[in-house]
Amino acid sequence: MDFYSYLIIASISSGTPLLFAVLGGILSERSGVIFLGTEGTMLIGAVVSCLTFAGTGSMLLSVLASLAAAGGIGLAHAFLCVTLRANQIVSGLALTLFGTGLSAYLGKPVAGAALAVTVPRLSMPWLEKIPFAGAIFSNLDVFIWISFGLVAVLYLYIYKTSWGLHLRAIGDSPATSDAMGLRVGLTRYLHVIGGAMLMGLAGCYLIMVYSPNWMEGMTSGRGWIAIALIILAAWNPLYALGGAYLFGGLDALGFRLQLMEIGIPSYFLKMLPYLVTIVVLMIVGWRGRHVPSPEPKSLGSAYVREQRS
Amino acid sequence: MKRESAAEVIGKADRRKLVRLQLPFELHYDHLKKGGAWWMPLAWVLAALAICGIFIWLNGMNPLTVYAKMAQGAFGSSFGISETLVKSIPLLLCGLGVAAAYRISIWNIGAEGQLVAGAIAATAVTIYMPSLPGGLYIPVMAAAGIAAGAAWGLLTALPRAWFGVNELITSLMLNYVALLLLDYFVFGPWRDPAGFNFPGTPMLLPEQQLMTFQGTRLHYGLLFALIAAVAFAFFLGKTRWGYEMKVLGANPSATKYGGISINRHILIVMIISGGLAGLAGMSEVSGVAHRLMYGLSPGYGYTAIIVAWLAKLNPWAMIPASLFVGGLIVGGYSVQTIGLPSSMSMMLQGAILITLIGGEMLGKYRFVRR
Numbered sequence: 001m002d003f004y005s006y007l008i009i010a011s012i013s014s015g016t017p018l019l020f021a022v023l024g025g026i027l028s029e030r031s032g033v034i035f036l037g038t039e040g041t042m043l044i045g046a047v048v049s050c051l052t053f054a055g056t057g058s059m060l061l062s063v064l065a066s067l068a069a070a071g072g073i074g075l076a077h078a079f080l081c082v083t084l085r086a087n088q089i090v091s092g093l094a095l096t097l098f099g100t101g102l103s104a105y106l107g108k109p110v111a112g113a114a115l116a117v118t119v120p121r122l123s124m125p126w127l128e129k130i131p132f133a134g135a136i137f138s139n140l141d142v143f144i145w146i147s148f149g150l151v152a153v154l155y156l157y158i159y160k161t162s163w164g165l166h167l168r169a170i171g172d173s174p175a176t177s178d179a180m181g182l183r184v185g186l187t188r189y190l191h192v193i194g195g196a197m198l199m200g201l202a203g204c205y206l207i208m209v210y211s212p213n214w215m216e217g218m219t220s221g222r223g224w225i226a227i228a229l230i231i232l233a234a235w236n237p238l239y240a241l242g243g244a245y246l247f248g249g250l251d252a253l254g255f256r257l258q259l260m261e262i263g264i265p266s267y268f269l270k271m272l273p274y275l276v277t278i279v280v281l282m283i284v285g286w287r288g289r290h291v292p293s294p295e296p297k298s299l300g301s302a303y304v305r306e307q308r309s
Numbered sequence: 310m311k312r313e314s315a316a317e318v319i320g321k322a323d324r325r326k327l328v329r330l331q332l333p334f335e336l337h338y339d340h341l342k343k344g345g346a347w348w349m350p351l352a353w354v355l356a357a358l359a360i361c362g363i364f365i366w367l368n369g370m371n372p373l374t375v376y377a378k379m380a381q382g383a384f385g386s387s388f389g390i391s392e393t394l395v396k397s398i399p400l401l402l403c404g405l406g407v408a409a410a411y412r413i414s415i416w417n418i419g420a421e422g423q424l425v426a427g428a429i430a431a432t433a434v435t436i437y438m439p440s441l442p443g444g445l446y447i448p449v450m451a452a453a454g455i456a457a458g459a460a461w462g463l464l465t466a467l468p469r470a471w472f473g474v475n476e477l478i479t480s481l482m483l484n485y486v487a488l489l490l491l492d493y494f495v496f497g498p499w500r501d502p503a504g505f506n507f508p509g510t511p512m513l514l515p516e517q518q519l520m521t522f523q524g525t526r527l528h529y530g531l532l533f534a535l536i537a538a539v540a541f542a543f544f545l546g547k548t549r550w551g552y553e554m555k556v557l558g559a560n561p562s563a564t565k566y567g568g569i570s571i572n573r574h575i576l577i578v579m580i581i582s583g584g585l586a587g588l589a590g591m592s593e594v595s596g597v598a599h600r601l602m603y604g605l606s607p608g609y610g611y612t613a614i615i616v617a618w619l620a621k622l623n624p625w626a627m628i629p630a631s632l633f634v635g636g637l638i639v640g641g642y643s644v645q646t647i648g649l650p651s652s653m654s655m656m657l658q659g660a661i662l663i664t665l666i667g668g669e670m671l672g673k674y675r676f677v678r679r
Contacts, residue, residue, distance in 0.1 A: 036477070040659075080663065084670040085338075089416055089477070091666055093614060098659025102364065104652035216652065221485050228478040267493035274482040278468065281479070285472030304338065 007252060009139050015248020017042070017202040017210060019147050021226035022233060022240040023154055024198030028074075030158060030235060031191035032171040032298040033081050036092025037073060038199050039223030040099020045070045045203030047103040047110075050214045053117060054110050063204055070200020073099060074193035082188045085302035096223070104216040115212040119143060143205050150198070154237040167191065171296030174303035184303050199223070221274070228277045232284060234294040247273055337675045350619065353668035357660035364656070375644055375653075382643025383636035389643075391525040395597060397635030399424065399589035399606070401534040403613030404631055405541050406585035408622040410578050412545075413557040417579060419465055419480025420586040421610025422487035423458040427587025428594045429491060430457030432510055432601040435517050436499060443516035450517065451533075451591050458587015459580040461487065466579035470572040476579075484610065495603050509602030519596035530592030535628070537585060542624040554578070586610060608655070612638070615658045618665060634658065 021038050028035040035041075049066035053059065073095055080091040119141040130137070158164040167187060170177045174184045206222075207214060225247055233239035254269040362372030383393050403420040410417035431450040434441075441449060464483055468474035492508075501511040519528040545551040557564045557574055564571065589609065594601055616634050620626035641654025 076663070080667050080670075084667050085673075086666040086670045090618060090662065093418065094659050094662035094666065096659070097611065097615070097655055098663060101652045101654070101656030101659055104650050105364070105368070105656055108650050216650075221481075224478065224481045228475075228482070231475060231478075265493055265497060267489045267496075271486050271489050274485045277482050278474070278479050281474045282468050282472045285468070285474045289473070306338065 005136055007249065007256070008136055010252035010256070011245050011249030012136075012140070012144060013248070014210065014251045015245040016144050016147050017206045018222060018226050018229060018247055019151070019240060019244035020202035020205060021199045021223060022229045022244055023147075023150055023237055024195035024202070025226055025230045026158075026195075026233065026235050026237060026240060027154065027198065028192045028195030029230060029299055030167050030171045030296055031188045032174060032296050032301075032303070033078070033188050033192050034088045034092060034300050035074075035077060035192060035195055035199075036089060036227065037077055037095030037099060037196070038092075038226050039219055039221070040096035040103070041070045041073045041196050041199040042203035042206065042219045042223050043103035043217070044073055044099045045200030046207040046218060047107040047203075047214060048200075049204040050110055050115060050207045051106065053115055053208075054113070059117065059119070059208070062208070063201070066200045066204040067197045070203070071193050071197045073200075074196025075189075077196065078189045078192040081302060082185050082192070085304060088300055088302070100217060107214045107216065110214050111216065112213055115207065117208055117212055119209050141209060143201075143209060151237050151241050158237065168296070171298060174298050175305075178303070178305060188303075199226075202226070225273060225277055228281060231295070232280055235296065236294075247276075250276055333678065337677050338673060349668060349672060350665060353664040354661055356668070357657065357664040360660050360664070361653075361657050370647075370649070375647070375649065378644050378647060379637070379640025379654075383640040387525075389639060391522075391527045392639045393632060393635045394527050394531060395635075396609075396638045397631040398528075398530045398534045398596070399593055399609040400613050400616050400634055401627060401631040402537055402589035402592070403586045403610050404616035404620070404627050405534075405537050405624060406582035406589075407613055408617040408620070408624070408627065409541065409554075409585075410582045411617060412622055413554055413574055413578055414561070415466075415469070415575055415578055415582075416477040417462070417465065417480050417582050418477060418614060419462070419483050419610070420582070420589075420613050421606060421608060422480070422484035423461045423583040423586035424590040424593070424606055424610050425484075425487040425491050426461035426583075427454035427458035427590030428601060428605055429487075429494060429590075430454055430587070431591035431594050432494075432499070435513055436510070446514075446517045447519065447595065450595055451588060454587040454591025454594075455584040456587070458590060459584040461587070462579040462583020463576070465583075466576045469579075470575050476575075491601070491605065492603060495601055499601065501600075507602070509598075509600045511600065513595065513599045517595060518599050519592060521596070526597065528592070528596030530596040533588055533592055534631075537588070538624050538628055545624065550577075586613075607638070607651075612655075612658060615662050618662055621669075 021042060025035060025038060045066035048069040049062035052062035052065040056062070077088075077091055077095055080086040081088045121139070121141050156164075158167065166177065166182050169180070170182060170184050170187050178184050202222075203219065206219065211218065226244075229240065229243040229247065232243045250273045254272050257264070257269055258266045358372075358376060362376075365372040365375055381389070383389050403424060406423070407417050407420050430453040434450045434453045435446070438449070461483060462480075465476050465480040468479055469476040495508045495510060499510045501507065501509060504511070519530055521528045545554070553564070553569050554574065556567065557569060557571065561571060590606070593605055593609075598605055612634055616627055616630045619634065620630040637654045637657055641651040641657075644653055645651050
């Protein structure tokens with residue numbers, strides 16, 4: 001396998017957890033709720049699926065368990081932000097702290113132990129015959145195919161269905177949607193919980209495929225990069241695909257350069273994704289200075305029916 | 310089928326009405342109401358302890374034993390109390406810093422990075438200025454720490470002011486950058502050659518260290534923190550700048566029409582925020598670790614967010630809040646002796662913040678008698 005197809009495969013596999021998390025964030029933010037608990041939710045998803053796999057040895061069960069645990073975090077966030085109308089940013093930060101602490105606490109018994117897990121790959125002979133891309137397609141596991149599917153489904157859902165239209169309406173103007181008879185609270189609950197579940201899946205992928213042994217804080221900021229990617233992707237699942245693989249590629253490239261010993265200390269290479277995030281957001285902000293932001297208009301504010309907006 | 314008479318139908322409906330739960334009051338949401346009595350935060354802290362207690366209990370430990378152990382570790386001995394005070398110094402400084410930003414809805418979560426930047430700069434003074442007169446070290450190191458923290462804060466503020474980049478993300482990304490920078494220095498060029506591969510710089514000279522109170526590890530950085538709290542309260546309550554900040558926090562668009570520049574305030578607030586965190590970094594290097602080393606801060610910058618919200622952004626309330634949270638951290642270390650991870654305290658902090666903001670909003674519901 002040559003260097004470029006290695007790089008593409010590596011960027012897909014390290015971009016996939018980001019992709020799941022970005023998709024989850026897009027779902028939640030489209031309904032008007034900022035979810036900053038991504039990092040904590042991913043960690044909870046990872047540790048729960050790790051514990052379940054260590055206990056049962058079943059991959060399906062561990063995926064389901066991580067979905068359920070992450071959904072629980074989403075439920076807590078939705079309750080705080082939708083029902084109690086608490087500050088969404090503080091609630092998300094609190095959930096990240098809680099998730100980081102709880103995951104470290106729960107994961108203590110399995111810390112450092114390698115999981116003997118092999119994620120099945122889909123065999124598609126007709127795809128593998130394509131000259132250059134064939135080698136890449138033969139290296140994709142089930143999760144990656146699921147993530148491709150999710151991108152398509154979410155894109156169609158948000159832009160091509162009436163439910164998606166309602167979702168965008170609620171994200172932009174909950175008061176108008178409420179007057180139309182849409183159920184603002186319920187929609188927000190469902191999308192926050194669904195989004196959190198995808199973040200849990202991101203954590204699950206991280207531990208099942210990317211690095212199969214649990215370490216405290218193993219997400220190392222991926223959740224926050226995912227939150228930045230939501231802005232970069234303009235709240236559109238299709239763009240999220242590109243953004244996630246771009247950052248996955250940076251991650252893989254940094255690792256690769258480190259192995260090649262080109263004289264730059266590895267600490268600076270590891271800074272790359274973080275610095276690029278800031279620079280890219282600056283470029284996005286500069287380019288978008290004259291056009292209205294694609295951000296959902298009501299993002300971050302709780303809806304109170306009795307209150308003037 | 311037997312037909313029911315009209316009287317029977319009415320009777321049934323009446324009975325149903327009786328059975329339906331009739332609370333003697335109604336809940337009304339009032340977004341203008343200030344949240345609850347002074348003891349409410351204590352109640353929510355207890356609620357958080359209960360929530361975490363469930364997880365501890367599920368893991369096969371008695372939560373009461375664990376909490377008793379934590380309390381005893383943090384406040385049960387003079388050593389514990391001095392450790393708690395030592396931890397509360399950076400928490401108070403960083404907490405004041407982030408609270409200044411939160412007051413005008415600038416979501417600075419980069420106190421950790423700003424603290425580390427301050428620590429690196431303070432150490433740089435000791436490394437690159439070896440011939441300063443002894444008495445000058447502490448003020449120069451403090452100035453360097455404040456300047457570096459403020460500069461690190463500006464890295465967040467400028468993209469926000471110029472390009473509208475979300476400061477939450479920038480400040481957080483810069484945390485990782487600062488931590489990697491710290492790792493680079495202590496594993497690389499600044500590593501103590503006589504340190505048996507310990508990732509840290511050589512120990513500071515005595516005149517580069519903050520004095521400690523008799524026989525404890527508690528250092529005079531405590532005074533920095535207390536002075537900062539008093540100064541913050543003064544500026545907030547007595548100056549035009551504090552007034553503008555209050556207006557900005559309450560209603561940004563009114564501020565715009567009132568001719569107050571939001572961008573200028575973002576810059577000022579991030580300089581203050583970063584400067585305070587940088588001072589905390591300097592006091593950690595000079596007062597506690599006596600060197601720059603790997604893992605200098607166990608997440609003080611993040612924990613400070615809890616301190617700020619626990620105190621509802623009030624500088625006076627932040628003093629007891631930082632003591633309480635400092636106690637949590639020390640307590641977290643003390644449960645390691647019974648085989649629990651010190652991240653216990655992080656879980657507790659998160660849970661406390663959750664119940665606190667949830668509870669504050671519950672406090673906005675008014676009980677109305679029927």
